[in-house]
Amino acid sequence: MAPTTASTPAYAILRDRLRLAILDGTWPPGTHRTLGALALEHQVSISPVREALLSLEGEGLVEIRQHRGAIVPLLDAKLFADLYDLRGALQSLLARRAAERVTEAELTGIAAHARAFEAAAKRHDAAAALRHNEAFHAAIDGVAANPQAQAVVAARTAFVNAVRLRLGYGPARMLTAARQHETILQALRARHPEAAAEAAFAHVESAKRDLLERFAEEQGRKPTP
Structure with missing residues (x-):
């Protein structure tokens, strides 16, 4: 927020x-x-x-x-899965476009966000990690220069982040995400559009699996009526 x-x-x-x-x-x-x-x-x-x-x-x-x-519709696993499927498709597209046009100055900024996320992950600061994760992806999305796709991703980010902050991360998820950020960054540095797209999609799929696991755990902890 x-x-x-x-x-x-x-x-x-x-x-x-x-x-x-x-x-x-x-x-x-x-x-x-x-x-x-x-x-x-x-x-x-x-x-x-x-x-x-x-x-x-x-x-x-x-x-x-x-x-x-x-x-308010039912907030179920399918809703979260659908949101991540949409996010994966769009961020894969945006990463591909970013790899085609990214400058050295932009890479420096993206790398700074990746380092800040990793530092937050190592100190288990979920709130800070979310902020830096959003900044990392927003920087990549901005390089892609597709405002229509960016608008759709941004509209869903606040919701997903709010759910993530409530449910938390699974064991080692933040450090895994930090490694995935580095893989995306390497593809961008290499100006390899397909590698960037694949890395971005894999990153979102991994995040989806973790959030769905957290959601399933929360549902299991809720008392039955």
Whole structure:
């Protein structure tokens, strides 16, 4: 979640609040809320509520229903798998394009993010690791210069990061991710588009497997009704 400042739009503040409410169960899956009810609860007008819900719909966190506001779909393993499948396809594409056009200055910046992630991983700082991981991938995506693909990836990143922060990482996952970052970086340095695409896709698939394992563990710990 991006830090809130005085210039942060009302809809963005509300979007982040609603995302957290969905992820922590305050707004339970399968339930719907009207725009009016949300506006009253959060002391805002209808307009930012509508914008916040549209943004969350883009992340797959709500489904907007005509005349009924929005409903939270079931947050199940398939949703997470689908999000990672989409992310894998797009980040593979972006890594390929980045390898075709990356400059030495851009490689230096990408490498700095990779080192910062590895340092956070070694001290088991999940929150810092998430920030540096996002910066590493955003730097690569930026080099690719495909704003449409970047927008789709960015729209899902906040959701995936929020889930990841809640569920945590499996044993050695962060250090494995650090090694995978280095493999991607080597492919970029070699200006090898296919190797970069393959490394990026393998990295996302590995992250997907780990998150699905964490999710399955959490579901197993929940008491049955």
